[in-house]
Structure formats: structure tokens, C-alpha cells
Amino acid sequence: MDLPPFLLDHWLAKHSFATPPIAYDLASSTGPKWTVGELLALGDGTGLDDTVLSYAPSEGGRALREAIGTFLGVDPDWVVVTLGASEAFSILLCAAARPGTNVVLPSPGYPAFDPMAGVWGLGVRHVRLSRDNGFRQHAADVLDAVDESTVFALVNTPHNPAGTIMPRDGIEELAAALHRKGVPLVVDEVYHPLYFGKPQPSAASLSNVIAMGDMSKAMSLAGLRIGWLVERDPQRREKMIDARSYFTISSSPLLERLAVHALANRDVLLTRLQAVAGENLVALSDFMDRVSDVLAWARPAGGTVCFPWFRDGRDSRPFCEALAANGVLVAPGDCFGMPEHMRLGFALLRPEKFSQALGIFERILREG
Known part of the structure; x- marks a missing residue:
């Protein structure tokens, strides 16, 4: 069987590992990144030798x-x-x-x-x-x-x-x-x-x-x-x-x-995720209120992603390309079979950078 193109991974591979790198990754479905050193420093630590x-x-x-x-x-x-x-x-x-x-x-x-x-x-x-x-x-x-x-x-x-x-x-x-x-x-x-x-x-x-x-x-x-x-x-x-x-x-x-x-x-990892995701979700809710004339959404009850859509039904991919050209990455909805949507992740970036990303998002949205 021929597998269809994995559009989501194609999109992420094209932009997430680009040079220069994307400044604001809102396409990720994960939380704040950890290095091996940060992880090993938790608790009593653990030797790997x-x-x-x-x-x-x-x-x-x-x-x-x-x-x-x-x-x-x-x-x-x-x-x-x-x-x-x-x-x-x-x-x-x-x-x-x-x-x-x-x-x-x-x-x-x-x-x-x-x-x-x-x-x-x-x-x-x-x-x-x-x-x-x-x-x-x-x-x-x-x-x-x-x-x-x-x-x-x-x-x-x-x-x-x-x-x-x-x-x-x-x-x-x-x-x-x-x-x-x-x-x-x-x-x-x-x-x-x-x-x-x-x-x-x-x-x-x-x-x-x-x-x-x-x-x-x-x-x-x-x-x-x-x-x-x-x-x-x-x-x-x-x-x-x-x-x-x-x-x-x-x-x-x-x-x-x-x-x-x-x-x-895990309590340390989960506490950091909950804090970042919770604060960013408040900022995202305020953002969605400001742009509610153009975008609609269902506020997430859990997880790290949401799925807003254009009220006028337009294909989101050209807009997502414009965002990426300005350093902000979100995933176009055609990766999920719903082109008017976008998948937006809100738990990877620390709140200051997340707010900066939303500012660019709003500017490109209004310019379009």
C-alpha cells in the first residue's frame, strides 16, 4: 500500500529545522524543552556511566x-x-x-x-x-x-x-x-x-x-x-x-x-508544563477575543494544542506560510483534513516569547 504524504510532518520538517530557525514555534504539540543536563539535575540525580x-x-x-x-x-x-x-x-x-x-x-x-x-x-x-x-x-x-x-x-x-x-x-x-x-x-x-x-x-x-x-x-x-x-x-x-x-x-x-x-x-516536569500552558492559555484566550471577528475556536480543556478556524472558511495554508516567513510557525489545517483550521500549540514557549508570537500573529492577520 502507498502511504499518503504525511502533510503534518512535511510541514514541520520544512520549517522546524530550517536555517535560520523559526523564532516562535506554535506548531509544536509538546511542552517546554528539557536538556539532559537539566533532567539529570533533578532530585538526587542519576549516573549513567x-x-x-x-x-x-x-x-x-x-x-x-x-x-x-x-x-x-x-x-x-x-x-x-x-x-x-x-x-x-x-x-x-x-x-x-x-x-x-x-x-x-x-x-x-x-x-x-x-x-x-x-x-x-x-x-x-x-x-x-x-x-x-x-x-x-x-x-x-x-x-x-x-x-x-x-x-x-x-x-x-x-x-x-x-x-x-x-x-x-x-x-x-x-x-x-x-x-x-x-x-x-x-x-x-x-x-x-x-x-x-x-x-x-x-x-x-x-x-x-x-x-x-x-x-x-x-x-x-x-x-x-x-x-x-x-x-x-x-x-x-x-x-x-x-x-x-x-x-x-x-x-x-x-x-x-x-x-x-x-x-x-514527574512533579517538577508537570508543574513547569502546567504553569507555562496555563499562563499561555490565558494570553491565548485574550488574543482570541481580540480577533474573534476573523477567527473562532473551542477553548481547550486539556493538552497543549487548540484548533482555531477562519470564520469565512478560507484555506489557512497561505496565512500559515506568511506567518512562517515572519518567524511564527503554526500547522495548517489541511494536515488534519480541515483546511480552514490551524493547529496552534501554546505550551512550548515561555510566556514572554508566546506573547511576542501572538503579537506577530495578530499583525499578519490584520494585514491579510
């Missing part, structure tokens, strides 16, 4: 699985470590794929989801998230999309790119209803626990839920390339581990050790 550069267990080293289990409040034996959430999703598709079957996915959603399902021969049934309804996520809508050929349904909460959440009671209701149909619920919670209202526990402990997460988003450590699946069913978990053995064999022991240290100091 005695790390053996061999293979790790395919399911992940015990220390890392215990750290993830503690973070999520689950048995570490349920945890399967992966090469980011991307490998986690591929493993799910590989383990579930059967001729004539389908998966239920949100739309809009992460752009890799639909093509990767197609690679494994799976059909896709969409849960349409309506901007007229603030992109809200409802259990009933997911259930309506499930049919007799569905092998799993996925909910992304907090959602990329819209920033909406499915409340805990909705996830519990959905997982129980899907169990009666023999369909597991996959909860993509890479942005957990970044919420701007009432905190929500991880869904990983719920029955009939396979949780998917990583160190890239809420932990702001994308370069570690550490993700995970949490699966309580031992037979399905064994299939996941076998798939991982075929795909990538294991993670790097060095990166696993850094991830263990990061999770031990």
Missing part, C-alpha cells in the same frame, strides 16, 4: 514498567513499553487486524491514525467531532459508530488537535457498553494529566480499557521516544510483546534509564 548498552526486554525493563505503573496507578505487569505512542498504535493495529474488520477513530484526529489503519487492512469508521458542538466527545457517538466488525474503538482525551476531553464518567460508561459488545476501548491519553479544569485520573485502571501514553507530550521529553500500552488481559498483552519483538526488539537501556529518572521527578 554503568548503563549497559545492550538490549532491554521487549516489554520494557522492570524499573521503567514500575515507574509507569506508579504514575498511572496500575500493575506494572500490565505495562508494555514502546517506541513512543506511534509504535504503540501500530502494535494495536497489528494485534487486532483481521480481514473485513474496522476500527473506530475520531475525526479530526492525529493524521497518522487513518493511513496506518489502512496499512494493516482495517477499515475506519469515524466519530465526527463537530466544531458547532465545541468538538465535545460523547460516549454515545462512539457507540453509534461501532458495528459487528469493529475490533477496537479509540478515544483521544485530551484530544489532538482540539484539546477537548471525554469526562471520566463518559469513559467508564463507554468502556462498559463496549465490553458488552466484545470491543475493547483504546484511550489515547498522551496529554494526561494536563487538564485546565477538574483533574482526571488515568483511564488505564478501568476494565476493558487499553491505555496508550508516552513521555513526549505531558512530560515534554519527545526525544526519549518512550511510550507504552497498558493492557490487563495477559493473552492480548503477550501478542503486543511479540509484535514489539518483531518491530523494534526493544528500547535503548540508556533512554529507559532517563525515563525512569524523569518519572521519579
